[in-house]
Amino acid sequence: MSSSTTTDLDELIQLDSTYHMSTYSRIPVNFVKGRGTRLWDSSGKVYLDLLSGIGVANVGHCHPKVVRAIKNQLDSLIHVSNLFYTKPQLDLAKKITEISFGDACFFGNSGAEANEGAIKLARRYAKLKGKNAFEIITAFRSFHGRTMKTLAATGQPEKQKPFEPLPPGFKHVPLNNIDALKKEINEKTCAIMLEVIQGEGGVYLCDESYLREIRTICDEKDILLIFDEVQTGMGRTGHMFAYEGVGVVPDIMTLAKGIGSGLPIGVLVASKKVAVFKPGEHGSxxxxxxxxxxxALATIGVIEEEGLVENSRQVGLYLKTRLEELKNKEGLIKEVRGRGLMLAVELKEEKAKDIVIGLLKEGIVVNNIGNNIIRFLPPLCLTEDEVDEAISVIEPFVV
Ligand SMILES: Cc1ncc(COP(=O)(O)O)c(C=O)c1O
Structure with missing residues (x-):
């Protein structure tokens, strides 16, 4: 179906089915190059990427400044372990605390790992306060990762069922229902963990008033508020961090995806009061x-220098407006949701998979969540002209 050459693709499909566990239902394209908002497959066909490797290539693919920083570091030192000091790590920790509410960071290798760290930190904090509090409340439809604890935190029973019994200590509540949340809070609750905008669950936004009330409850009861900003962070929603857009500051935030431009990184960020780990309690x-x-440091530099947070806000608004126009033509689109360049269209019919494949044939990369949601997570350097280009291709599929 794609323009990747049949032979190279056939060989990869064969290798995948023989040597890789069947964890992914892959789309048959062999991408070999990326620059900015564009991807190339092995036949030379060019695509407009509106997915960024699931919200990762925020500064665009292979940004020269990021590539140079990585190459320079590769030439001097790749690994030495956390038994020693290294400057890039501490420069990055300092930078993240300068641009966020946080006072201290811990680095892991993925979003799930950052969330594991957040769960441990919340439990440790409660224990040091002399409380027997270990439960964490999260939302239905949330997604926090695939390790056993983050899977238990994830509010999607269909992902959990094959692996039961899950580690205990997690409760799930419907999003934006403050009474349902209040009912689940008790003396065992150590934290509430939320995505400000649920990503994998289908791009559902937390109400600002809901988050404000939660912040108040957390303050009153000394319960920690954890924002999983693995997907919403690093300019994605038109703010450097989504919490800024809703005006509610968490105690702990996790980052991954867009901060590393594709390198494996997860960051646990906490306020001074909460950053209570002692040597030996956590590590990687x-x-x-x-x-x-x-x-990652170079990535943050590019986000700042190129005004990508503002671009995400402006071009995100433009993309949302253009998608709303398509919705108003009374075709397949039921709803347009999201903020900045984290957007989704919900369809009236279960046609998302076919549309995603159809768009790919036309050179547009998006993805589907289930069979009725199409998700847009483009690089934050996307232009309005590229939005127009995308919309002209998308229109016949949905109108
Ligand atoms: C909000 C959120 N948290 C956690 C994760 C897990 O991140 P990773 O796949 O890097 O472990 C994801 C991945 O999609 C995510 O969107």
Missing amino acids: TFGGGPVVCAG
């Missing part, structure tokens, strides 16, 4: 390695 062999941290 690879976490915070010099190459990844040099790449």
Whole structure:
């Protein structure tokens, strides 16, 4: 179906089915190059990427400044372990605390790992306060990762069922229902963990008033508020962090995806009061390695220098407006949701998979959540002209 050459693709499909566990239902394209908002497959066909490797290539693919920073670091030191000091790690930690509410960081290798760290930190904090509080309340439809604890935190029973029994200590509530949340809080609750905009669950936004009330409850009861900003962070929603857009500051935030431009990184960020880990209580062999941290530092630099947060807000609004126009033509689109360049259209019919494949044939990369939601997570350097280009291709599929 794609323009990847049949032979190279056939070989990869064969290798995948023979040597890789069947964890992914892959789309048959072999991408070989990326620059900015564009991807190339092995036949040379060019695509407009509106997915960024699931919200990762926020500064665009292979940004020269990020590539240079990584190459420079590769030439001097790749790994030495956390037994020693390394400058890229500490420069990055300092930078993240300068641009966020946080006072201290811990580095792991993925979003799930950052969330594991957040769960441990919340439990440790409660224990040090002398409380027997270990439960964490999260929302239905949330997604926090695939490790056993983050799977238990994830509010999607269909993802959990094959792996039951799950680690205990997690409760789920319907999003934006403050009474349902209040009912689940008791002396065992150590934290409430939320995505400000649920990503994998289908791009559902938390109400600002809901988050404000939760902040008040957390303050009153000394319960920690954790925002999983793995997907919403690094300019994605038109703010550097989504919490800024809703005016509610968490105690702990997790980052991954867009901070590393594709290098494996997860960051646990906490306020001084909450950053209570002592030596030996948490760690990672690879976490915070010099190459990844040099790449992440360069990524933040590009986001700032190129005004990508503002671009995400402006071009995101433009894309949302253009999608709303398509919705108003009374075709397949039921709803347009999201903020900045984290958007989704919900369809009236179960046609999302076919549309995603159809768009790919036409050179547009998006993805589907279930069979009625199409998700847009483009690089934050997307232009309005590229939005127009995308809309002209999308229109015949949905109107
Ligand atoms: C909000 C959120 N949290 C956690 C994760 C897990 O991140 P990773 O796949 O890097 O472990 C994801 C991944 O999609 C996510 O969107």
